[in-house]
Amino acid sequence: MKTTSIMIVGVGGQGTLLASKLLGNVLTQQGYDVKLSEVHGMSQRGGSVVTYVRYGDRVYSPIVDEGEADYILSFELLESARWISYLKQDGVLLTNTQKTWPMPVITGAASYPEGILEKLSAMADVQAVDALALAEQAGSPKAVNVVLIGVLSRRMSDIPESAWLQAIEQTVPPRFLEMNLKAFRLGREF
Amino acid sequence: MKKLLLGNQAVARGLYEAGCRFVSSYPGTPSTEITEFAAGYDEVYAEWAPNEKVAVESAVGASLAGARSFCAMKHVGFNVAADPMFTASYSGVNGGLVVCVADDPGMHSSQNEQDSRHYAVAAKLPMLEPSDSRECRDFVKRAYELSEQFDTPALLRTCTRVAHSQCLVELHDRVEPALKPYEKNPRKNVAAPANAVLRHAEVEKRMDALRAFAETTDLNREEMGDTALGFVTSGTCYLYVKEAFPEASVMKLGLINPLPVEKLRAFAEKVDRVIVVEELDGVIERHMRMHGIRVDGGKDLFGCQGELSQNKIRRAMGVALPQARRYDEAVPGRPPVMCPGCPHRGLFTVLSKLKLTVLGDIGCYTLGSGAPLNAVDSVLCMGASIGMAHGFTKILGEEAARRSVAVIGDSTFMHSGITGVVNLAYNKSVATVLVLDNSITGMTGHQQNPTTGLTLKNEPTYPIKIEDICRASGIERVRVVDPQDMAATEAAIQEEIAADAPSVIIVRRPCALLKYVKAKPPLAVDPDRCRGCKACMKVGCPAIRFTDGKASVDATLCVGCGLCAQMCKFGAFEGGEDK
Known part of the structure; x- marks a missing residue:
């Protein structure tokens, strides 16, 4: 099987690392060769963050380059615009509609672009979801990451739902399990 | 397994x-x-x-x-x-x-x-x-x-x-x-x-x-494939080469010092073109050229700055790249910033207001150099702030000393700030040092250090006090302030920069991300009281926005530290911490 490339993009602090951990867990249990690459340290402090996930029979590079991503799972709208050049021609962008202002917008040095979702939808195959609303419906605004994993899981039809549920059980603390399972289902059924 | x-x-x-x-x-x-x-x-x-x-x-x-x-x-x-x-x-x-x-x-x-x-x-x-x-x-x-x-x-x-x-x-x-x-x-x-x-x-x-x-040694491995192209490479670059040119021949080096000579020469003789792929400097390439081994491409193709990737190698080799679509409008950057509730924010707001020359150091507080605080003048290496403040004020004199401070974190101070403080006392400096003590090594993701009272294995140990070290080093003017109280912090800095002696202010409040630091309820702006003066925007908090002439708070980010409320002259911020 050829290698599939996924990017998870967002803002430092949004919980993208848990999303990539869940994904890595699921893909490993399915028996794939898996590589993940993420950046720690300074850029995590509210900066633009990206995690690369690749799987298949034999994966070489741990990173995804421009024009290579089968899926981009985006936690924030401006980040979708920033990373869209990494999407493969027939790739799919799955994006949260949440907006988090970067510092240049807060200081007034730049403005948050208007109509991002409309523009992206005209350029590529896009599924938009208000993951914050669904996370709050599940019980916590922090569950945005699990909602988005639910959205992605629907696309990855080669992986059974039970594998995702098992990975969530193994990854999140027991007292948050029920809330996270609800968040996952809300994303998956969206 | x-x-x-x-x-x-x-x-x-x-x-x-x-x-x-x-x-x-x-x-x-x-x-x-x-x-x-x-x-x-x-x-x-x-x-x-x-x-x-x-x-x-x-x-x-x-x-x-x-x-x-x-x-x-x-x-x-x-x-x-x-x-x-x-x-x-x-x-x-x-x-x-x-x-x-x-x-x-x-x-x-x-x-x-x-x-x-x-x-x-x-x-x-x-x-x-x-x-x-x-x-x-x-x-x-x-x-x-x-x-x-x-x-x-x-x-x-x-x-x-x-x-x-x-x-x-x-x-x-x-x-x-x-x-x-x-x-x-x-x-x-x-x-x-x-x-x-x-x-x-x-x-x-x-x-x-x-x-x-x-x-x-098998640490250096020849993988023969199509002999039209032979790559010499190591580390992560090997994976990029395999991704971009899976059919090509590769000499994968696992032992990168000392490098082999005859093994590389033999490989070069087996392939039509020899390309050396390495990030940063041309260490392998120079070694090969020094030994008269043919190199057909290396730093001339890839340069010596930044990371490589599969596309960078494809581009340098003249191979078509995967098609990519472009967002046709400028996308504002998202630089890293101090977290909401960060104890450094109050201090840098004061430093920015006082327009002091700030000799900075390595840590989260390097972020004080970014807009809108723009409060840092220099960053060099671990511990450099104190030595640089000493040299800076020796040359420019007492007037400059009244307009400048060194800023260094608790862990960086323990790493290589102590000798700098000894030097201030010994060589009769008048510099002022601010030690930002947030009770943890922050930027690298919360490691214990000699001031925190815990070892790496979480066993209790003697918590070294920064004020004791400074006093023992011969600094007589040592005091502690809470950066959450911006008025008191400003008064302390004004006093110490005016003093004709070296002084240390320990600016102490734990990192907002520590588990034991509990977030307070988010603040909210009363739009009737907000005059749109943007005073609150000066703290550079990622949780504050300004739309339609009024400030507002992003409740998903705010941790209720209340610095914005301290900045507001009109009492427009409600909730969070009582101040």
């Missing part, structure tokens, strides 16, 4: 499996997690040292005592450790000694992108470079074998992509090598001139033996 391991986690696994008993490191991205994961093994003693020099010296001591020992550091940490490393090269080892140095091409989290391979050449030490997590684990074990076989410290070089990527690793059991008996041997271990002259001869003999080893 196969497990998905981070490169750094795999290095720690290698330490465990190799029977390493002693680990001492100072945190530094991208090396930090190695030591944290190593601390998770009961069989491995692991600690945070105050800096990389002490870490290496401790590991050399543990090696002398007969144990397999280890240190990890980032590339610039090796500068600090270079003094013991260069002479440890002469003394050699008793128990195996491996030192991991993690480079950061592209400077994801560093102040420069120096290439550590030069150190291996200069200090005459073998250096191994893994490509992925599996090799991280394997090469640690190989490095211990080399260290003990050739009586030398061995270096393991990683980079950000290897350290922070994950792949599947088959786990093995730990071996438990017996402690090598310690025997007094001054000829070997006392680096006095008469002994060192003899040891240098041994070092050269060792390098000859290692050069012969490099020709035959």
Whole structure:
């Protein structure tokens, strides 16, 4: 099987690392060769963050380059615009509609672009979801990451739902399990 | 069992499996997690040292005592450790000694992108470079074998992509090598001139033996494919080459110092074009050219700055890139910022207001240099703020001293700020130092340090007080302020910069991300009271927005610190902390 490339993009602090951990867990249990690459340290402090996930029979590079991503799972709208050049021609962008202002917008040095979702939808195959609303419906605004994993899981039809549920059980603390399972289902059924 | 391991986690696994008993490191991205994961093994003693020099010296001591020992550091940490490393090269080892140095091409989290391979050449030490997590684990074990076989410290070089990527690793059991008996041997271990002259001869003999080893070891692997193109490469670049040119022939180098000569020459003769792919400097390329081995492309194609990738290699080789669509409008950048509730924000708001010259240092508070605070004038290396403030004020005089401060964090102060403070007292400085004590090593992701009262293994220990060190160093003016109270912080700074003596202000409040620091309810803006003056925007908080002439608070980000409310003259902020 050829290698599939996924990017998870967002803002430092949004919980993208848990999303990539869940994904890595699921893909490993399915028996794939898996590589993940993420950046720690300074850029995590509210900066633009990206995690690369690749799987298949034999994966070489741990990173995804421009024009290579089968899926981009985006936690924030401006980040979708920033990373869209990494999407493969027939790739799919799955994006949260949440907006988090970067510092240049807060200081007034730049403005948050208007109509991002409309523009992206005209350029590529896009599924938009208000993951914050669904996370709050599940019980916590922090569950945005699990909602988005639910959205992605629907696309990855080669992986059974039970594998995702098992990975969530193994990854999140027991007292948050029920809330996270609800968040996952809300994303998956969206 | 196969497990998905981070490169750094795999290095720690290698330490465990190799029977390493002693680990001492100072945190530094991208090396930090190695030591944290190593601390998770009961069989491995692991600690945070105050800096990389002490870490290496401790590991050399543990090696002398007969144990397999280890240190990890980032590339610039090796500068600090270079003094013991260069002479440890002469003394050699008793128990195996491996030192991991993690480079950061592209400077994801560093102040420069120096290439550590030069150190291996200069200090005459073998250096191994893994490509992925599996090799991280394997090469640690190989490095211990080399260290003990050739009586030398061995270096393991990683980079950000290897350290922070994950792949599947088959786990093995730990071996438990017996402690090598310690025997007094001054000829070997006392680096006095008469002994060192003899040891240098041994070092050269060792390098000859290692050069012969490099020709035959399976660490350097020839993968013959299509002979039209032959790549010479190592580390993460090997994976990019395989991704971009899966059919090409490759010489994959795992031992990158000393490099083989005849093996490379033989490879070059088998292929039509020889391309050297390496990040940062042309170390392999220069070695090949020096030995008259044909190179058809290298630094002329790839340059010596930043990271490479599969597309960068395709582009340099003139191969078509995957098609990519472009967003046709400028996308505002998203630079890292201080977190909501960060204790540094109050201090930098005051420094920005006072328009002081700020000699900065390495840590989260480097972010005080960004807009809108723009409060930092210089950042150089760990501990430099204090020395620079001393030189700056000596030259520009007392007037400049009344307009400038040094700013340094608690962990950086313990790393290399103490000698700077001693110098202030000794050489009659009038500089003012602000020690930002947030009770943790922040930027690298919350490591304990000598001021926090806990060890790496979370055992209670003596919490060293920064104020005691400053007083003992001869600083008479030492005081403590809470940066959450901006008025009191401003008054303290005004007093100390006016004083005709060196002074230290400890600016103390724990990092907002520490588990025991509880977030308060978010604030909200009463739009009727907000006059749109933007005073609250001056603190540079990611949770405050300004739309339609009014400020508002993003309740998902706000932790209720209330700095914005302190800035507001109209009482428009409600809730959060009472102030």
